[in-house]
Amino acid sequence: MQKNNSVYEKYFYESLRIRLVEEKIIELYPSDKIQSPVHLSIGQESVAVTLCDHLKKDDWLFINYRGHACYLAKGGPLPELFAELYGKRTGLSKGKAGSMHLADPENGTMGASAVVGSTISHSVGAALASKIRGEDRIFVSIFGDGATEQGVYHESLNFASLHNLPVLFVCENNELAVHTTLEERQSYSVTPHAEQYNIKTFKGKDSTDFMGLGAIFSEALGEVRVNRRPVLVEVYTCRYKEHVGPGEDYDNGYRSEADINKWKIKDPLIVDKILVEKFTPKIMSEIDKAVEFAESSPYPSIDDLLTDVI
Secondary structure (H helix, E strand, O other): OOOOHHHHHHHHHHHHHHHHHHHHHHHHHHHOOOOOOOOOOOOOHHHHHHHHOOOOOOOEEEOOOOOHHHHHHOOOOHHHHHHHHOOOOOOOOOOOOOHHHOOEHHHOEEOOOOOOOHHHHHHHHHHHHHHHHOOOOOEEEEEEHHHHHOHHHHHHHHHHHHOOOOEEEEEEEOOEEOOEEHHHOOOOOHHHHHHOOOOEEEEEOOOOOHHHHHHHHHHHHHHHHHHOOOEEEEEEOOOOOOOOOOOOOHHHOOOOHHHHHHHHOOOHHHHOHHHHHHHHHHHHHHHHHHHHHHHHOOOOOHHHOOOOOO
């Protein structure tokens, strides 16, 4: 797709920002300062960025445990993210949630969960309540291809279609569920299957195409806003790092370095070195200040143990 340079650079900057944040997490992780497991979005950043560019602040986004990218793309503050990872009192959830349970309702990012597929039904329930109240916001659920194997996914698509709910379902298809490939676990394809529920679908075959992906999300979200019915977008992408943690996983036998390099050779955040050099200093300055905030923040006290607990 032909580039609009200002939009392309916006997508590039926000995607690079997410990648550099997660590379800083990788750098810090061996120190044990980060007090939770981390599921990194490196390689998948563009999905969150191009999606959130077309969301309003009061649209609700339901994320999963690989949620740093969506949290940041939706406007979540960076210092509070690092403080949460550090288990500090100034974190998003006062250090109680960690990486896998990020929540920022002020910016429309609803609580993530470590349970695969669990927030899909949350988005549908919230959409039903919103429809009953006569509101005009829309709801987005983002999940991996492995989540489509959960019963709640199928129930949610059926219910959303049956009741005409304004939900955008987004499947980040990295073709892996932990270490298991699509061929070993799925007898169906995501978009044709969703169409059987009378849900309109869109497919992004290459997440390295920032502009093409942005156009898909613009059209898909426009459909939801106008028709007040569910839509599904499936995007093929690549998870560069291991399922959970900061390392590589080539030695585990389920994929090779060559499999990932097929994506890396066309990844704008690797290939476009001029823009990387242009934007990196500003982003790193922001990241360093956020880490300093986390480092200097206090830990929760014993008095905080049962606060905010219902």
